[in-house]
Amino acid sequence: MPLPFASRLDNVETSAIRELFKLLGKPGIISFAGGFPDSAMFDVDGLREASQKALAEEPGGALQYGATEGYEPLRAQLAAFEKGKGVQGLEPQQLIVTTGSQQALDLVGKTLVGPGDKVIVEGPTFLATIQCFRLYGADLVSAPIDSQGVQVDRLEALIREHKPKFVYLIPTFGNPSGALLSLERRRKVLELAVKYQTLVVEDDPYGDLYFTAQPPPPSLLALSHEVPGSREWLAHCGSMSKVLSPGLRVGWLVAPAELLAKATMCKQFSDAHTSTFAQATAAQYLKSGRMPDTLKRVRRVYAERAQAMGDSLKRELGDAIEFTQPQGGLFFWARLTGAGGKISDAGEFAKRAIEKGVAFVPGAPFFAKEPDRAALRLSFATADVEKIREGVARLGTALAS
């Protein structure tokens, strides 16, 4: 007798990507497949100091049960962190701490999505979000993107047509797209939120990982004070994962008061609160003033790797592949062109690549609708420059095979 699982599970399946990850254990494989930051980049000394201070200064706070909304000193530090990125008028009580930004997304899904509800996402978008919203029964609508991020005219048409519960966007260095939404389009997105009274959910785990001398355009949250009324229609998910440590599981959700209250209620039923030890450690870390240097270091290393990957792809794969050089984040989003009669199916290419000792993720699973089978995602985060060159050379061999 099969166990009587809830029918909501019918809407989701184990991701195709997980199957591929099983092959990554092969010895000698160079992986561009993961979405992880590089463990070598973690500020271990800084985190050791921060965790020791957390225990020494307020052991009760760091080890006891805590408030569902989050540890107050961390909420204050996170509000200040956002202020440093141009966010105006954000009080600590306007955000809650979540167990990674993944939980913030889950809470958004849990509080807003019922069976059959429409939600607009980018095509392509973050796979775990597709799965998470589908688990609550979302009928996902896919808005096309280009190198400037979501195409706002198409987005407006889709909002009119589908009247979605909300629109989910990764405006800055999207996963998997690497795309950066232009300033002009950001303003337009906020205007659309107000015009159609439609919530926009901004997922922003990569905004701090930029490679240019100047930061990218401000987050939708930071820009919201320029568009009257838009804060009421905006939720923002932040994360310490990509810059500090994903294992800490510290993220946050900024949202209109009513939504934040419902999300807090649901979080209470779920994990009661995010680990107080992790929160106290993150609070001490932010207080220590080490973050700016950590950010500089990770930006420099990832920028070098992104450059190496772009140069190698051009050299080794030539016109058989097309991509926009990412200006931040962890990913290249590329398409096989089929030029010169070469392979154009990324799934097939992934299999051949594994045989040659290099792994990446085919792009199709990242689409809620109408997958692009020629697309692929390559992460430059965990391999050093030499490995990147070698891995891309292997891709060239796989393409020729």
Ligand code: PMP
């Ligand atoms: N959103 C996006 C776009 C991501 O790529 C990730 C991590 N891969 C997350 C959210 C979740 O990150 P975390 O829960 O570690 O904050």
